[in-house]
Amino acid sequence: MFLRLTDEQKMAQKAIRKFVEKELMPLENEVLRNEREGRPSLSPEKVKELQLKAKEAGFWGINTPSEYGGADLGNLMMAIVIMEVSKTFVPFQFGGSADNILYYANEQQKKKYLIPTINGEKKSCFAMTEPSAGSDTRNIKMTAVKDGDEWVLNGEKTFITGGNEADFVMVIAITDKERHKATSGRDGVTCFIVDRDMGWRSEPIHTMGHSTPASLVFENVRVPEENILGELHEGYKLGLEWIGYARWVVGARAVGAAERLLQMAIDYSKERITFGKPIAERQAIQWMIADAATEIEAAKWLVLNAAFTLDQGEDNRHLASMAKLFGANMGNRVVDRVMQIHGGMGYTKDMPIERWYRDARLWRIYDGTDEIQRMIIARNLLKGHVKLGQFL
Incomplete structure:
Protein backbone atom coordinates (compact mmCIF):
# COMPACT_ATOMS: atom_id res chain seq x y z
CA MET A 1 0.00 0.00 0.00
CA PHE A 2 1.17 3.56 -0.56
CA LEU A 3 -0.87 5.47 2.01
CA ARG A 4 2.36 7.20 3.03
CA LEU A 5 5.46 8.07 1.06
CA THR A 6 8.61 6.14 1.84
CA ASP A 7 11.52 7.91 3.51
CA GLU A 8 13.37 7.86 0.18
CA GLN A 9 10.41 9.45 -1.61
CA LYS A 10 10.06 12.09 1.10
CA MET A 11 13.74 12.98 0.77
CA ALA A 12 13.44 13.28 -3.01
CA GLN A 13 10.29 15.39 -2.66
CA LYS A 14 12.06 17.71 -0.22
CA ALA A 15 15.07 18.09 -2.51
CA ILE A 16 12.93 18.85 -5.56
CA ARG A 17 10.85 21.34 -3.58
CA LYS A 18 14.06 23.10 -2.52
CA PHE A 19 15.23 23.26 -6.15
CA VAL A 20 11.90 24.75 -7.25
CA GLU A 21 11.93 27.34 -4.48
CA LYS A 22 15.60 28.29 -4.95
CA GLU A 23 16.07 28.11 -8.72
CA LEU A 24 12.64 28.54 -10.33
CA MET A 25 10.35 30.69 -8.21
CA PRO A 26 12.81 33.62 -8.16
CA LEU A 27 12.48 33.74 -11.95
CA GLU A 28 8.72 34.30 -11.94
CA ASN A 29 8.83 38.10 -12.23
CA GLU A 30 11.31 37.78 -15.08
CA VAL A 31 9.02 35.32 -16.86
CA LEU A 32 6.01 37.62 -16.47
CA ARG A 33 8.02 40.60 -17.73
CA ASN A 34 9.38 38.69 -20.73
CA GLU A 35 5.91 37.47 -21.70
CA ARG A 36 4.39 40.95 -21.40
CA GLU A 37 7.10 42.28 -23.71
CA GLY A 38 6.67 39.49 -26.25
CA ARG A 39 9.92 37.66 -25.52
CA PRO A 40 10.36 33.95 -24.73
CA SER A 41 9.52 33.12 -21.11
CA LEU A 42 13.11 32.00 -20.53
CA SER A 43 16.12 32.43 -22.77
CA PRO A 44 17.73 29.25 -24.18
CA GLU A 45 20.82 30.06 -22.14
CA LYS A 46 18.81 30.18 -18.92
CA VAL A 47 17.07 26.90 -19.70
CA LYS A 48 20.44 25.26 -20.35
CA GLU A 49 21.78 26.64 -17.08
CA LEU A 50 18.80 25.27 -15.14
CA GLN A 51 19.09 21.86 -16.79
CA LEU A 52 22.74 21.69 -15.82
CA LYS A 53 21.97 22.58 -12.21
CA ALA A 54 19.21 19.99 -12.12
CA LYS A 55 21.49 17.31 -13.53
CA GLU A 56 24.20 18.14 -11.01
CA ALA A 57 21.60 17.81 -8.24
CA GLY A 58 20.68 14.32 -9.48
CA PHE A 59 17.35 15.25 -11.05
CA TRP A 60 17.88 13.47 -14.34
CA GLY A 61 15.78 10.75 -15.95
CA ILE A 62 13.59 10.37 -12.89
CA ASN A 63 11.40 7.61 -14.33
CA THR A 64 13.74 6.62 -17.18
CA PRO A 65 14.95 2.98 -16.98
CA SER A 66 18.41 2.57 -15.49
CA GLU A 67 19.64 0.84 -18.66
CA TYR A 68 19.35 4.23 -20.37
CA GLY A 69 21.10 6.10 -17.58
CA GLY A 70 17.95 7.11 -15.71
CA ALA A 71 17.08 6.95 -12.02
CA ASP A 72 14.16 4.58 -12.71
CA LEU A 73 12.18 5.86 -9.71
CA GLY A 74 8.82 5.05 -11.28
CA ASN A 75 5.61 6.88 -12.04
CA LEU A 76 4.59 7.53 -8.45
CA MET A 77 7.79 9.50 -7.94
CA MET A 78 7.23 11.20 -11.28
CA ALA A 79 3.79 12.32 -10.08
CA ILE A 80 5.38 13.83 -6.98
CA VAL A 81 7.96 15.62 -9.12
CA ILE A 82 5.32 17.07 -11.44
CA MET A 83 3.28 18.32 -8.49
CA GLU A 84 6.30 20.11 -7.05
CA VAL A 85 7.46 21.66 -10.34
CA SER A 86 3.90 22.78 -11.10
CA LYS A 87 3.91 24.98 -8.03
CA THR A 88 5.59 27.54 -10.26
CA PHE A 89 4.60 28.68 -13.74
CA VAL A 90 8.22 28.99 -14.82
CA PRO A 91 8.36 26.69 -17.89
CA PHE A 92 10.86 24.05 -16.87
CA GLN A 93 11.04 20.27 -16.96
CA PHE A 94 13.72 17.99 -15.59
CA GLY A 95 15.65 16.35 -18.43
CA GLY A 96 16.72 12.82 -19.16
CA SER A 97 13.38 11.44 -20.25
CA ALA A 98 11.45 10.56 -23.38
CA ASP A 99 7.85 9.90 -24.44
CA ASN A 100 6.63 6.57 -23.09
CA ILE A 101 5.87 5.11 -26.54
CA LEU A 102 9.38 5.86 -27.81
CA TYR A 103 10.57 2.88 -25.75
CA TYR A 104 8.79 0.65 -28.28
CA ALA A 105 11.47 1.64 -30.78
CA ASN A 106 13.72 -1.07 -32.20
CA GLU A 107 17.44 -1.01 -31.44
CA GLN A 108 18.32 1.09 -34.49
CA GLN A 109 15.59 3.60 -33.70
CA LYS A 110 16.66 3.77 -30.06
CA LYS A 111 20.17 4.79 -31.09
CA LYS A 112 18.89 7.41 -33.52
CA TYR A 113 15.95 8.84 -31.55
CA LEU A 114 15.47 7.53 -28.01
CA ILE A 115 19.00 8.00 -26.67
CA PRO A 116 19.46 11.51 -28.18
CA THR A 117 16.09 12.52 -26.72
CA ILE A 118 17.02 11.26 -23.26
CA ASN A 119 20.35 13.09 -23.53
CA GLY A 120 18.61 16.34 -24.49
CA GLU A 121 20.12 16.38 -27.98
CA LYS A 122 16.76 16.03 -29.75
CA LYS A 123 13.19 17.14 -29.05
CA SER A 124 10.15 15.09 -29.93
CA CYS A 125 6.39 15.49 -30.11
CA PHE A 126 3.44 13.18 -30.62
CA ALA A 127 0.77 13.92 -33.22
CA MET A 128 -2.64 12.29 -33.41
CA THR A 129 -5.20 15.13 -33.25
CA GLU A 130 -6.48 16.54 -36.54
CA PRO A 131 -8.91 19.33 -37.50
CA SER A 132 -11.66 16.71 -37.87
CA ALA A 133 -10.38 14.31 -35.22
CA GLY A 134 -10.07 15.87 -31.80
CA SER A 135 -12.03 13.92 -29.22
CA ASP A 136 -12.90 11.37 -31.92
CA THR A 137 -9.34 10.20 -32.58
CA ARG A 138 -10.55 7.31 -34.72
CA ASN A 139 -11.73 9.80 -37.34
CA ILE A 140 -8.23 10.74 -38.48
CA LYS A 141 -7.73 11.45 -42.20
CA MET A 142 -3.94 11.55 -42.59
CA THR A 143 -2.77 8.81 -44.93
CA ALA A 144 0.47 6.95 -45.48
CA VAL A 145 0.75 5.18 -48.84
CA LYS A 146 3.47 2.62 -49.55
CA ASP A 147 5.81 3.46 -52.42
CA GLY A 148 8.70 1.03 -52.75
CA ASP A 149 10.56 0.97 -49.45
CA GLU A 150 9.07 4.30 -48.37
CA TRP A 151 5.73 5.62 -47.14
CA VAL A 152 4.29 8.88 -48.45
CA LEU A 153 2.43 10.88 -45.79
CA ASN A 154 -0.23 13.49 -46.51
CA GLY A 155 -2.46 15.35 -44.08
CA GLU A 156 -2.52 17.78 -41.19
CA LYS A 157 -2.23 17.46 -37.44
CA THR A 158 -3.29 20.22 -35.08
CA PHE A 159 -2.92 21.37 -31.46
CA ILE A 160 0.33 19.45 -31.15
CA THR A 161 2.23 20.24 -27.95
CA GLY A 162 5.91 20.86 -28.65
CA GLY A 163 5.34 20.76 -32.39
CA ASN A 164 7.04 24.09 -33.03
CA GLU A 165 10.30 23.02 -31.39
CA ALA A 166 10.41 19.29 -32.20
CA ASP A 167 13.21 17.75 -34.25
CA PHE A 168 11.03 14.74 -35.00
CA VAL A 169 7.41 13.73 -34.57
CA MET A 170 5.75 10.42 -33.78
CA VAL A 171 2.72 10.69 -36.03
CA ILE A 172 -0.32 8.45 -36.54
CA ALA A 173 -1.55 7.88 -40.12
CA ILE A 174 -3.92 5.50 -41.92
CA THR A 175 -2.00 2.72 -43.68
CA ASP A 176 -4.89 0.35 -44.49
CA LYS A 177 -8.14 2.17 -45.31
CA GLU A 178 -10.27 -0.97 -45.48
CA ARG A 179 -9.02 -2.30 -42.17
CA HIS A 180 -9.41 1.15 -40.63
CA LYS A 181 -13.02 1.36 -41.77
CA ALA A 182 -13.89 -2.22 -40.80
CA THR A 183 -12.60 -1.74 -37.23
CA SER A 184 -14.16 1.73 -36.79
CA GLY A 185 -10.71 3.28 -36.66
CA ARG A 186 -9.15 0.94 -34.10
CA ASP A 187 -6.78 -0.71 -36.58
CA GLY A 188 -5.24 0.09 -39.92
CA VAL A 189 -3.22 3.02 -38.62
CA THR A 190 0.53 3.12 -38.05
CA CYS A 191 2.88 5.28 -36.01
CA PHE A 192 5.83 6.77 -37.90
CA ILE A 193 8.90 8.57 -36.62
CA VAL A 194 9.35 11.51 -38.97
CA ASP A 195 12.30 13.89 -38.87
CA ARG A 196 11.55 17.54 -39.53
CA ASP A 197 14.06 17.58 -42.39
CA MET A 198 11.97 14.92 -44.15
CA GLY A 199 9.67 17.76 -45.14
CA TRP A 200 6.86 18.45 -42.66
CA ARG A 201 6.39 21.98 -41.41
CA SER A 202 4.88 23.47 -38.28
CA GLU A 203 2.68 26.53 -37.85
CA PRO A 204 2.12 28.04 -34.37
CA ILE A 205 -1.40 28.29 -32.93
CA HIS A 206 -1.82 31.28 -30.62
CA THR A 207 -3.99 30.63 -27.58
CA MET A 208 -5.44 32.58 -24.64
CA GLY A 209 -2.77 31.03 -22.40
CA HIS A 210 1.00 30.87 -22.67
CA SER A 211 0.89 27.51 -24.46
CA THR A 212 1.60 27.67 -28.19
CA PRO A 213 0.76 24.34 -29.83
CA ALA A 214 1.32 23.73 -33.51
CA SER A 215 -0.35 22.57 -36.68
CA LEU A 216 1.83 20.12 -38.57
CA VAL A 217 1.46 19.97 -42.33
CA PHE A 218 2.53 16.91 -44.34
CA GLU A 219 2.61 17.21 -48.13
CA ASN A 220 4.04 14.13 -49.82
CA VAL A 221 6.50 13.59 -46.98
CA ARG A 222 8.51 10.45 -47.72
CA VAL A 223 9.38 8.27 -44.73
CA PRO A 224 11.53 5.13 -44.93
CA GLU A 225 10.07 1.77 -43.89
CA GLU A 226 12.59 1.59 -41.06
CA ASN A 227 10.90 4.54 -39.35
CA ILE A 228 7.75 2.65 -38.43
CA LEU A 229 7.38 2.71 -34.64
CA GLY A 230 5.89 -0.48 -33.26
CA GLU A 231 3.80 -2.77 -35.47
CA LEU A 232 2.41 -1.96 -38.91
CA HIS A 233 -1.34 -1.11 -38.80
CA GLU A 234 -1.40 -1.15 -34.96
CA GLY A 235 -0.43 2.42 -34.16
CA TYR A 236 -3.76 3.22 -32.50
CA LYS A 237 -2.69 1.21 -29.46
CA LEU A 238 0.43 3.35 -29.12
CA GLY A 239 -1.72 6.46 -29.39
CA LEU A 240 -3.96 5.30 -26.56
CA GLU A 241 -0.95 4.47 -24.40
CA TRP A 242 0.55 7.91 -24.95
Whole structure:
Protein backbone atom coordinates (compact mmCIF):
# COMPACT_ATOMS: atom_id res chain seq x y z
CA MET A 1 0.00 0.00 0.00
CA PHE A 2 1.17 3.56 -0.56
CA LEU A 3 -0.87 5.47 2.01
CA ARG A 4 2.36 7.20 3.03
CA LEU A 5 5.46 8.07 1.06
CA THR A 6 8.61 6.14 1.84
CA ASP A 7 11.52 7.91 3.51
CA GLU A 8 13.37 7.86 0.18
CA GLN A 9 10.41 9.45 -1.61
CA LYS A 10 10.06 12.09 1.10
CA MET A 11 13.74 12.98 0.77
CA ALA A 12 13.44 13.28 -3.01
CA GLN A 13 10.29 15.39 -2.66
CA LYS A 14 12.06 17.71 -0.22
CA ALA A 15 15.07 18.09 -2.51
CA ILE A 16 12.93 18.85 -5.56
CA ARG A 17 10.85 21.34 -3.58
CA LYS A 18 14.06 23.10 -2.52
CA PHE A 19 15.23 23.26 -6.15
CA VAL A 20 11.90 24.75 -7.25
CA GLU A 21 11.93 27.34 -4.48
CA LYS A 22 15.60 28.29 -4.95
CA GLU A 23 16.07 28.11 -8.72
CA LEU A 24 12.64 28.54 -10.33
CA MET A 25 10.35 30.69 -8.21
CA PRO A 26 12.81 33.62 -8.16
CA LEU A 27 12.48 33.74 -11.95
CA GLU A 28 8.72 34.30 -11.94
CA ASN A 29 8.83 38.10 -12.23
CA GLU A 30 11.31 37.78 -15.08
CA VAL A 31 9.02 35.32 -16.86
CA LEU A 32 6.01 37.62 -16.47
CA ARG A 33 8.02 40.60 -17.73
CA ASN A 34 9.38 38.69 -20.73
CA GLU A 35 5.91 37.47 -21.70
CA ARG A 36 4.39 40.95 -21.40
CA GLU A 37 7.10 42.28 -23.71
CA GLY A 38 6.67 39.49 -26.25
CA ARG A 39 9.92 37.66 -25.52
CA PRO A 40 10.36 33.95 -24.73
CA SER A 41 9.52 33.12 -21.11
CA LEU A 42 13.11 32.00 -20.53
CA SER A 43 16.12 32.43 -22.77
CA PRO A 44 17.73 29.25 -24.18
CA GLU A 45 20.82 30.06 -22.14
CA LYS A 46 18.81 30.18 -18.92
CA VAL A 47 17.07 26.90 -19.70
CA LYS A 48 20.44 25.26 -20.35
CA GLU A 49 21.78 26.64 -17.08
CA LEU A 50 18.80 25.27 -15.14
CA GLN A 51 19.09 21.86 -16.79
CA LEU A 52 22.74 21.69 -15.82
CA LYS A 53 21.97 22.58 -12.21
CA ALA A 54 19.21 19.99 -12.12
CA LYS A 55 21.49 17.31 -13.53
CA GLU A 56 24.20 18.14 -11.01
CA ALA A 57 21.60 17.81 -8.24
CA GLY A 58 20.68 14.32 -9.48
CA PHE A 59 17.35 15.25 -11.05
CA TRP A 60 17.88 13.47 -14.34
CA GLY A 61 15.78 10.75 -15.95
CA ILE A 62 13.59 10.37 -12.89
CA ASN A 63 11.40 7.61 -14.33
CA THR A 64 13.74 6.62 -17.18
CA PRO A 65 14.95 2.98 -16.98
CA SER A 66 18.41 2.57 -15.49
CA GLU A 67 19.64 0.84 -18.66
CA TYR A 68 19.35 4.23 -20.37
CA GLY A 69 21.10 6.10 -17.58
CA GLY A 70 17.95 7.11 -15.71
CA ALA A 71 17.08 6.95 -12.02
CA ASP A 72 14.16 4.58 -12.71
CA LEU A 73 12.18 5.86 -9.71
CA GLY A 74 8.82 5.05 -11.28
CA ASN A 75 5.61 6.88 -12.04
CA LEU A 76 4.59 7.53 -8.45
CA MET A 77 7.79 9.50 -7.94
CA MET A 78 7.23 11.20 -11.28
CA ALA A 79 3.79 12.32 -10.08
CA ILE A 80 5.38 13.83 -6.98
CA VAL A 81 7.96 15.62 -9.12
CA ILE A 82 5.32 17.07 -11.44
CA MET A 83 3.28 18.32 -8.49
CA GLU A 84 6.30 20.11 -7.05
CA VAL A 85 7.46 21.66 -10.34
CA SER A 86 3.90 22.78 -11.10
CA LYS A 87 3.91 24.98 -8.03
CA THR A 88 5.59 27.54 -10.26
CA PHE A 89 4.60 28.68 -13.74
CA VAL A 90 8.22 28.99 -14.82
CA PRO A 91 8.36 26.69 -17.89
CA PHE A 92 10.86 24.05 -16.87
CA GLN A 93 11.04 20.27 -16.96
CA PHE A 94 13.72 17.99 -15.59
CA GLY A 95 15.65 16.35 -18.43
CA GLY A 96 16.72 12.82 -19.16
CA SER A 97 13.38 11.44 -20.25
CA ALA A 98 11.45 10.56 -23.38
CA ASP A 99 7.85 9.90 -24.44
CA ASN A 100 6.63 6.57 -23.09
CA ILE A 101 5.87 5.11 -26.54
CA LEU A 102 9.38 5.86 -27.81
CA TYR A 103 10.57 2.88 -25.75
CA TYR A 104 8.79 0.65 -28.28
CA ALA A 105 11.47 1.64 -30.78
CA ASN A 106 13.72 -1.07 -32.20
CA GLU A 107 17.44 -1.01 -31.44
CA GLN A 108 18.32 1.09 -34.49
CA GLN A 109 15.59 3.60 -33.70
CA LYS A 110 16.66 3.77 -30.06
CA LYS A 111 20.17 4.79 -31.09
CA LYS A 112 18.89 7.41 -33.52
CA TYR A 113 15.95 8.84 -31.55
CA LEU A 114 15.47 7.53 -28.01
CA ILE A 115 19.00 8.00 -26.67
CA PRO A 116 19.46 11.51 -28.18
CA THR A 117 16.09 12.52 -26.72
CA ILE A 118 17.02 11.26 -23.26
CA ASN A 119 20.35 13.09 -23.53
CA GLY A 120 18.61 16.34 -24.49
CA GLU A 121 20.12 16.38 -27.98
CA LYS A 122 16.76 16.03 -29.75
CA LYS A 123 13.19 17.14 -29.05
CA SER A 124 10.15 15.09 -29.93
CA CYS A 125 6.39 15.49 -30.11
CA PHE A 126 3.44 13.18 -30.62
CA ALA A 127 0.77 13.92 -33.22
CA MET A 128 -2.64 12.29 -33.41
CA THR A 129 -5.20 15.13 -33.25
CA GLU A 130 -6.48 16.54 -36.54
CA PRO A 131 -8.91 19.33 -37.50
CA SER A 132 -11.66 16.71 -37.87
CA ALA A 133 -10.38 14.31 -35.22
CA GLY A 134 -10.07 15.87 -31.80
CA SER A 135 -12.03 13.92 -29.22
CA ASP A 136 -12.90 11.37 -31.92
CA THR A 137 -9.34 10.20 -32.58
CA ARG A 138 -10.55 7.31 -34.72
CA ASN A 139 -11.73 9.80 -37.34
CA ILE A 140 -8.23 10.74 -38.48
CA LYS A 141 -7.73 11.45 -42.20
CA MET A 142 -3.94 11.55 -42.59
CA THR A 143 -2.77 8.81 -44.93
CA ALA A 144 0.47 6.95 -45.48
CA VAL A 145 0.75 5.18 -48.84
CA LYS A 146 3.47 2.62 -49.55
CA ASP A 147 5.81 3.46 -52.42
CA GLY A 148 8.70 1.03 -52.75
CA ASP A 149 10.56 0.97 -49.45
CA GLU A 150 9.07 4.30 -48.37
CA TRP A 151 5.73 5.62 -47.14
CA VAL A 152 4.29 8.88 -48.45
CA LEU A 153 2.43 10.88 -45.79
CA ASN A 154 -0.23 13.49 -46.51
CA GLY A 155 -2.46 15.35 -44.08
CA GLU A 156 -2.52 17.78 -41.19
CA LYS A 157 -2.23 17.46 -37.44
CA THR A 158 -3.29 20.22 -35.08
CA PHE A 159 -2.92 21.37 -31.46
CA ILE A 160 0.33 19.45 -31.15
CA THR A 161 2.23 20.24 -27.95
CA GLY A 162 5.91 20.86 -28.65
CA GLY A 163 5.34 20.76 -32.39
CA ASN A 164 7.04 24.09 -33.03
CA GLU A 165 10.30 23.02 -31.39
CA ALA A 166 10.41 19.29 -32.20
CA ASP A 167 13.21 17.75 -34.25
CA PHE A 168 11.03 14.74 -35.00
CA VAL A 169 7.41 13.73 -34.57
CA MET A 170 5.75 10.42 -33.78
CA VAL A 171 2.72 10.69 -36.03
CA ILE A 172 -0.32 8.45 -36.54
CA ALA A 173 -1.55 7.88 -40.12
CA ILE A 174 -3.92 5.50 -41.92
CA THR A 175 -2.00 2.72 -43.68
CA ASP A 176 -4.89 0.35 -44.49
CA LYS A 177 -8.14 2.17 -45.31
CA GLU A 178 -10.27 -0.97 -45.48
CA ARG A 179 -9.02 -2.30 -42.17
CA HIS A 180 -9.41 1.15 -40.63
CA LYS A 181 -13.02 1.36 -41.77
CA ALA A 182 -13.89 -2.22 -40.80
CA THR A 183 -12.60 -1.74 -37.23
CA SER A 184 -14.16 1.73 -36.79
CA GLY A 185 -10.71 3.28 -36.66
CA ARG A 186 -9.15 0.94 -34.10
CA ASP A 187 -6.78 -0.71 -36.58
CA GLY A 188 -5.24 0.09 -39.92
CA VAL A 189 -3.22 3.02 -38.62
CA THR A 190 0.53 3.12 -38.05
CA CYS A 191 2.88 5.28 -36.01
CA PHE A 192 5.83 6.77 -37.90
CA ILE A 193 8.90 8.57 -36.62
CA VAL A 194 9.35 11.51 -38.97
CA ASP A 195 12.30 13.89 -38.87
CA ARG A 196 11.55 17.54 -39.53
CA ASP A 197 14.06 17.58 -42.39
CA MET A 198 11.97 14.92 -44.15
CA GLY A 199 9.67 17.76 -45.14
CA TRP A 200 6.86 18.45 -42.66
CA ARG A 201 6.39 21.98 -41.41
CA SER A 202 4.88 23.47 -38.28
CA GLU A 203 2.68 26.53 -37.85
CA PRO A 204 2.12 28.04 -34.37
CA ILE A 205 -1.40 28.29 -32.93
CA HIS A 206 -1.82 31.28 -30.62
CA THR A 207 -3.99 30.63 -27.58
CA MET A 208 -5.44 32.58 -24.64
CA GLY A 209 -2.77 31.03 -22.40
CA HIS A 210 1.00 30.87 -22.67
CA SER A 211 0.89 27.51 -24.46
CA THR A 212 1.60 27.67 -28.19
CA PRO A 213 0.76 24.34 -29.83
CA ALA A 214 1.32 23.73 -33.51
CA SER A 215 -0.35 22.57 -36.68
CA LEU A 216 1.83 20.12 -38.57
CA VAL A 217 1.46 19.97 -42.33
CA PHE A 218 2.53 16.91 -44.34
CA GLU A 219 2.61 17.21 -48.13
CA ASN A 220 4.04 14.13 -49.82
CA VAL A 221 6.50 13.59 -46.98
CA ARG A 222 8.51 10.45 -47.72
CA VAL A 223 9.38 8.27 -44.73
CA PRO A 224 11.53 5.13 -44.93
CA GLU A 225 10.07 1.77 -43.89
CA GLU A 226 12.59 1.59 -41.06
CA ASN A 227 10.90 4.54 -39.35
CA ILE A 228 7.75 2.65 -38.43
CA LEU A 229 7.38 2.71 -34.64
CA GLY A 230 5.89 -0.48 -33.26
CA GLU A 231 3.80 -2.77 -35.47
CA LEU A 232 2.41 -1.96 -38.91
CA HIS A 233 -1.34 -1.11 -38.80
CA GLU A 234 -1.40 -1.15 -34.96
CA GLY A 235 -0.43 2.42 -34.16
CA TYR A 236 -3.76 3.22 -32.50
CA LYS A 237 -2.69 1.21 -29.46
CA LEU A 238 0.43 3.35 -29.12
CA GLY A 239 -1.72 6.46 -29.39
CA LEU A 240 -3.96 5.30 -26.56
CA GLU A 241 -0.95 4.47 -24.40
CA TRP A 242 0.55 7.91 -24.95
CA ILE A 243 -2.73 9.64 -24.14
CA GLY A 244 -3.35 7.43 -21.10
CA TYR A 245 -0.06 8.51 -19.56
CA ALA A 246 -0.64 12.16 -20.38
CA ARG A 247 -4.01 12.26 -18.63
CA TRP A 248 -2.94 11.65 -15.05
CA VAL A 249 -0.02 14.02 -15.66
CA VAL A 250 -2.55 16.81 -16.29
CA GLY A 251 -4.10 16.02 -12.92
CA ALA A 252 -0.69 16.20 -11.26
CA ARG A 253 -0.02 19.61 -12.78
CA ALA A 254 -3.37 20.87 -11.55
CA VAL A 255 -2.65 19.67 -8.02
CA GLY A 256 0.73 21.41 -7.87
CA ALA A 257 -0.57 24.70 -9.22
CA ALA A 258 -3.65 24.60 -6.97
CA GLU A 259 -1.53 24.05 -3.85
CA ARG A 260 0.63 27.06 -4.65
CA LEU A 261 -2.41 29.21 -5.45
CA LEU A 262 -4.21 28.20 -2.27
CA GLN A 263 -1.15 29.10 -0.18
CA MET A 264 -1.13 32.50 -1.87
CA ALA A 265 -4.78 32.96 -0.92
CA ILE A 266 -4.17 31.91 2.68
CA ASP A 267 -1.27 34.34 3.04
CA TYR A 268 -3.16 37.19 1.40
CA SER A 269 -6.32 36.64 3.45
CA LYS A 270 -4.31 37.10 6.66
CA GLU A 271 -2.83 40.38 5.42
CA ARG A 272 -5.80 41.99 3.69
CA ILE A 273 -7.81 44.15 6.09
CA THR A 274 -11.41 45.15 5.41
CA PHE A 275 -13.75 46.86 7.88
CA GLY A 276 -11.20 46.56 10.61
CA LYS A 277 -10.15 42.92 10.42
CA PRO A 278 -8.39 40.42 8.11
CA ILE A 279 -10.61 38.85 5.49
CA ALA A 280 -9.34 35.49 6.80
CA GLU A 281 -11.86 35.97 9.60
CA ARG A 282 -14.75 36.17 7.14
CA GLN A 283 -16.74 32.99 6.83
CA ALA A 284 -17.10 33.40 3.07
CA ILE A 285 -13.31 33.37 2.69
CA GLN A 286 -12.88 30.48 5.11
CA TRP A 287 -15.33 28.33 3.16
CA MET A 288 -13.53 28.98 -0.11
CA ILE A 289 -10.24 27.98 1.50
CA ALA A 290 -11.74 24.87 3.09
CA ASP A 291 -13.38 23.71 -0.16
CA ALA A 292 -10.19 24.29 -2.12
CA ALA A 293 -8.02 22.38 0.37
CA THR A 294 -10.42 19.42 0.43
CA GLU A 295 -10.64 19.19 -3.35
CA ILE A 296 -6.86 19.42 -3.73
CA GLU A 297 -6.33 16.46 -1.41
CA ALA A 298 -8.96 14.41 -3.22
CA ALA A 299 -7.35 15.13 -6.59
CA LYS A 300 -3.91 14.32 -5.20
CA TRP A 301 -5.00 10.84 -4.16
CA LEU A 302 -6.57 10.17 -7.55
CA VAL A 303 -3.31 11.14 -9.27
CA LEU A 304 -1.10 9.13 -6.93
CA ASN A 305 -3.32 6.07 -7.26
CA ALA A 306 -3.22 6.29 -11.05
CA ALA A 307 0.58 6.53 -11.00
CA PHE A 308 0.93 3.77 -8.40
CA THR A 309 -1.32 1.43 -10.40
CA LEU A 310 0.80 1.99 -13.49
CA ASP A 311 3.93 1.14 -11.49
CA GLN A 312 2.32 -2.19 -10.59
CA GLY A 313 2.03 -3.03 -14.28
CA GLU A 314 -1.75 -2.73 -14.18
CA ASP A 315 -4.09 -0.94 -16.58
CA ASN A 316 -4.56 2.54 -15.10
CA ARG A 317 -6.57 4.17 -17.88
CA HIS A 318 -9.78 4.31 -15.85
CA LEU A 319 -7.98 5.95 -12.93
CA ALA A 320 -6.11 8.25 -15.32
CA SER A 321 -9.40 9.51 -16.74
CA MET A 322 -10.77 10.18 -13.26
CA ALA A 323 -7.54 11.90 -12.19
CA LYS A 324 -7.67 14.19 -15.21
CA LEU A 325 -11.40 14.92 -15.01
CA PHE A 326 -11.46 15.74 -11.32
CA GLY A 327 -7.99 17.32 -11.23
CA ALA A 328 -8.60 19.66 -14.16
CA ASN A 329 -11.95 20.84 -12.82
CA MET A 330 -10.56 21.18 -9.32
CA GLY A 331 -7.75 23.35 -10.64
CA ASN A 332 -10.19 25.64 -12.41
CA ARG A 333 -12.35 26.01 -9.31
CA VAL A 334 -9.36 26.73 -7.09
CA VAL A 335 -7.83 29.41 -9.31
CA ASP A 336 -11.25 31.06 -9.60
CA ARG A 337 -11.64 31.14 -5.81
CA VAL A 338 -8.10 32.44 -5.36
CA MET A 339 -8.74 35.27 -7.81
CA GLN A 340 -11.96 36.10 -5.97
CA ILE A 341 -10.12 36.23 -2.64
CA HIS A 342 -7.51 38.58 -4.10
CA GLY A 343 -10.19 40.77 -5.66
CA GLY A 344 -9.11 43.32 -8.25
CA MET A 345 -5.43 42.75 -7.52
CA GLY A 346 -5.77 39.11 -8.57
CA TYR A 347 -7.14 40.21 -11.94
CA THR A 348 -4.08 42.28 -12.80
CA LYS A 349 -1.00 41.14 -14.68
CA ASP A 350 1.13 42.25 -11.74
CA MET A 351 0.28 38.91 -10.16
CA PRO A 352 0.44 35.45 -11.75
CA ILE A 353 -3.11 34.47 -10.82
CA GLU A 354 -4.66 35.68 -14.08
CA ARG A 355 -1.95 33.78 -15.97
CA TRP A 356 -2.80 30.55 -14.17
CA TYR A 357 -6.49 31.34 -14.70
CA ARG A 358 -6.01 31.34 -18.48
CA ASP A 359 -3.74 28.31 -18.52
CA ALA A 360 -5.99 26.26 -16.25
CA ARG A 361 -8.83 26.42 -18.74
CA LEU A 362 -6.80 24.28 -21.12
CA TRP A 363 -6.57 21.45 -18.59
CA ARG A 364 -10.25 20.62 -19.21
CA ILE A 365 -9.71 20.37 -22.97
CA TYR A 366 -6.41 18.83 -24.05
CA ASP A 367 -5.56 15.11 -23.81
CA GLY A 368 -9.28 14.37 -23.74
CA THR A 369 -12.05 16.80 -22.82
CA ASP A 370 -14.18 16.56 -19.68
CA GLU A 371 -16.91 15.01 -21.77
CA ILE A 372 -14.61 12.30 -23.14
CA GLN A 373 -13.37 11.42 -19.65
CA ARG A 374 -16.93 11.11 -18.38
CA MET A 375 -17.85 8.94 -21.35
CA ILE A 376 -14.87 6.63 -20.70
CA ILE A 377 -15.54 6.36 -16.96
CA ALA A 378 -19.25 5.64 -17.42
CA ARG A 379 -18.64 3.16 -20.24
CA ASN A 380 -16.10 1.21 -18.20
CA LEU A 381 -18.56 0.87 -15.33
CA LEU A 382 -21.68 0.17 -17.38
CA LYS A 383 -19.96 -2.49 -19.49
CA GLY A 384 -18.29 -4.10 -16.50
CA HIS A 385 -14.73 -3.37 -17.62
CA VAL A 386 -14.13 -1.88 -14.18
CA LYS A 387 -15.75 -2.77 -10.87
CA LEU A 388 -16.42 -0.21 -8.17
CA GLY A 389 -13.70 -0.35 -5.53
CA GLN A 390 -11.39 -2.66 -7.49
CA PHE A 391 -8.41 -0.35 -7.10
CA LEU A 392 -8.34 -0.47 -3.29
